Amino acid sequence: MERIFLTKYIIITGGVVSSIGKGITSASMGRILRSYGLNVVAIKIDPYLNWDSGTLNPYQHGEVFVTNDGMETDLDLGHYERFLDVELPGLSNITTGKVYKSVISKERKGEFLGACVQVIPHITDEIKRMIRNISDKREYDVALIELGGTVGDIESQPFLEALRQLRNEEGSDNVMFVHVTFIPYLNAAGEFKTKPTQHSTKELRSMGINPDVIVCRSQEPIDDGLKGKIAHFCDVDSKAVVNTPDAGTIYEVPLVLEENNIGKLIVDRINLDVIPDSSKLDSWRDIVKSLKxxxxxxxxxxxxxxxxxxxxxxxxxxxxxxxxxxxxxxxxxxxxxxxxxxxxxxxxxxxxxxxxxxxxxxxxxxxxxxxxxxxxxxxxxxxxxxxxxxxxxxxxxxxxxxxxxxxxxxxxxxxxxxxxxxxxxxxxxxxxxxxxxxxxxxxxxxxxxxxxxxxxxxxxxxxxxxxxxxxxxxxxxxxxxxxxxxxxxxxxxxxxxxxxxxxxxxxxxxxxxxxxxxxxxxxxxxxxxxxxxxxxxx
Structure with missing residues (x-):
């Protein structure tokens, strides 16, 4: 079926360590794009085999967020809704369990005409179908896709392959990758270390994915010299290395990202028909001020x-x-x-x-x-x-x-x-x-x-x-x-x-x-x- 509205995709992956802040980074980019007047949807992919988050232990996974339509989802959907000020559908949380259950159900109904059902192409095709199903529900300008876990995890590999295929099928001008990594500071050496980020990016590139932007999480700000080093070894433009040090409140992150011109980076990279304007975040600045x-x-x-x-x-x-x-x-x-x-x-x-x-x-x-x-x-x-x-x-x-x-x-x-x-x-x-x-x-x-x-x-x-x-x-x-x-x-x-x-x-x-x-x-x-x-x- 021909798609009558073209949605652009921003895919967010993580490296080095888990719980690095991919959800906040995704939500913050969404907030920036929303301030430009774009219609944005957010998707969270969780590689675990559970069908949903409903039976997960809060000690291991945090709260279970509930959507309007009754889906028990990952807590990152809560961040998305709060930052974007939208109500997301339960379909916005994709899990390995949902993907495999759908594929097996189709196999049992004979929809694959006796073919040997495999990870590629059947699982990867189902992942892409689920992503497009969400973006086709409404005329979304941008779909943010956050892949849970860390690059290198075995369970993430089918999703990375599907996302690589999505870029090829939708066109590189319509899909971009943002890689969120951690820059540790070693007290003994008295310096930040970029090697973990280099290795993480290398792992991502081995899957056929070259990041367009690298967001570097750190406890304290890193200097331009370190950014240049990361850009050189990870093969990205120096302007596309963005640092988000720990902030006083998570609601500051959109402002930090905008100060690093990430809005313009996104608009230019996937050819969005808007003019980046930092003043559009003034109301958000007022919110941050009141929170502090x-x-x-x-x-x-x-x-x-x-x-x-x-x-x-x-x-x-x-x-x-x-x-x-x-x-x-x-x-x-x-x-x-x-x-x-x-x-x-x-x-x-x-x-x-x-x-x-x-x-x-x-x-x-x-x-x-x-x-x-x-x-x-x-x-x-x-x-x-x-x-x-x-x-x-x-x-x-x-x-x-x-x-x-x-x-x-x-x-x-x-x-x-x-x-x-x-x-x-x-x-x-x-x-x-x-x-x-x-x-x-x-x-x-x-x-x-x-x-x-x-x-x-x-x-x-x-x-x-x-x-x-x-x-x-x-x-x-x-x-x-x-x-x-x-x-x-x-x-x-x-x-x-x-x-x-x-x-x-x-x-x-x-x-x-x-x-x-x-x-x-x-x-x-x-x-x-x-x-x-x-x-x-x-």
Whole structure:
């Protein structure tokens, strides 16, 4: 089928070490191009065999980001959405599992006419099909494609080959490669070392791919001499060696890249019909300035069980920063482990606000319930998300006639399961087969703090859960004071609760952190930060 709109492709690979910042680099380039008025989509390729990110351990992979259409994806899609201010489709996360499952399904249907199915051409063709399928959904000017992992990884090789083929098929004027590497500094030698970058680039070139731009990550800035050396040995133009040293905030990276003229490099390399203009990022500069405010400061505790790895709560952290900046305060975020016998009283006293995030499983729940109790007794602003909402409901029930109240997720035999699984969900056997995944509509109740925060009655938010507020206890808990401020449009499912006689205590079943943007903080987070700031004055 003839393609009627030509999308340009920017492919981002990584070298030397993992977790080098390819996602932020990709998102930042997207932000620059968006500021020029271009329509941009971003794609993340994850070479692992999992079909999606839904069952991955947060300690190993960070948070699971959820798209509007209900796909559980890599956290980099969160960066893309926040920087580009777009809503990406679940198709934007391609995994080895998805590729192989699609190819095997086609083979079983006889679509290959008895051919011997091989990595080349069948797997590589499927990878290219998935990429083009995304870029063909709308008239995108540019598609950013980030390949996860590090060049040299065995599992990345089919994807590199497919991307090499994509360049040949689309034309070299329409596809460019950006290689992100790390420049280590050796204290013993007293100098930066470029050899790892040289070897990484050589590995990439051995796959038939010559990078057009090399983005050098480093702890401190590198000088022009080092850039020239990298350009010489890696066979790129000296102007195409870009340094991004560690920044005070990730939102500075688009500005750093633009200072290095990467926007012009991209426009010239793939012949984009725009004029690069640094002033188009002025509104982004204002955002960065507001994010770097130092006072007044408020302290917010994220009470969760994955706090050893902050990336497990990355969208929540960024949402707090967005909201704080929007009201002119600095958010000092403390990660408090709920997986303890007793919460540290001194730490809890230092908090101006408490946020209890989502999670799965019984571990750490008692600590979350203790945090709810502390917030109730001490009138500390309290925000519960997903399991955090469940914790608020359970603790409220314990205080109001149901001392053994619990969730059937943690105790299947509890006599008072104020949180329970819907009957139709009990039939699902596969992990990740949740029925409440992605965007669902919600109706707010006027006169509540939630309605005041949103300023509208009908909203839509993203979900990721299987357990719900149990309607068997709904009327009784309401009679005892619990405020239900948001429900599904048919009023059957409870979406949002508020505690009575409290300055600000809201629990929501959905995940509002997935929709927050640096230029558009989420209404609930903003309302929460306003309450936190007010509490900090007392």
């Amino acid at each position: 405010i130092e006072e007044p400061e408020v302290t917010i505790g994220i009470v969760g069980k994955y706090v050893e790895l902050e990336d497990a709560y990355i969208s929540i952290r960024e949402s707090l920063l967005h909201a704080a900046a929007s009201i002119g305060v600095k958010a000092n975020i403390k990660f408090v482990s709920s997986d303890v016998d007793e919460l540290d009283e001194e730490v809890m006293k230092s908090l101006d606000g408490i946020l209890i995030p989502g999670g799965f499983g019984e571990r750490g729940v008692e600590g979350k319930l203790d945090a709810v109790e502390y917030a109730i007794v001490n009138k500390v602003p309290l925000f519960g998300i997903c399991l955090g909402m469940h914790s608020i409901v359970i603790q409220f029930a314990k205080r109001n006639g149901y001392p053994d109240a619990n969730s059937s997720e943690f105790n299947e035999k509890t006599e008072h399961p104020v949180i329970d699984m819907m009957e139709e969900q009990k039939k699902i056997k596969n992990m990740g087969g949740t029925m409440r995944l992605g965007s669902y509509d919600c109706k707010l109740v006027k006169g509540t703090k939630t309605y005041e925060a949103y300023g509208e009655e009908d909203i839509s938010e993203r979900h990721r859960h299987r357990f719900e507020f149990n309607n068997e206890f709904r009327q009784d808990l309401q009679d005892k004071g619990l405020i239900i401020s948001g429900t599904s449009p048919d009023e059957f499912l409870v979406e949002i609760v508020e505690l009575p006689d409290h300055p600000w205590a809201i629990g929501c079943q959905f995940h509002p952190e997935f929709k927050s943007r640096p230029n558009r903080p989420h209404p609930l987070f903003k309302s929460f930060l306003e309450a936190v700031h007010e509490h900090s004055k007392n």
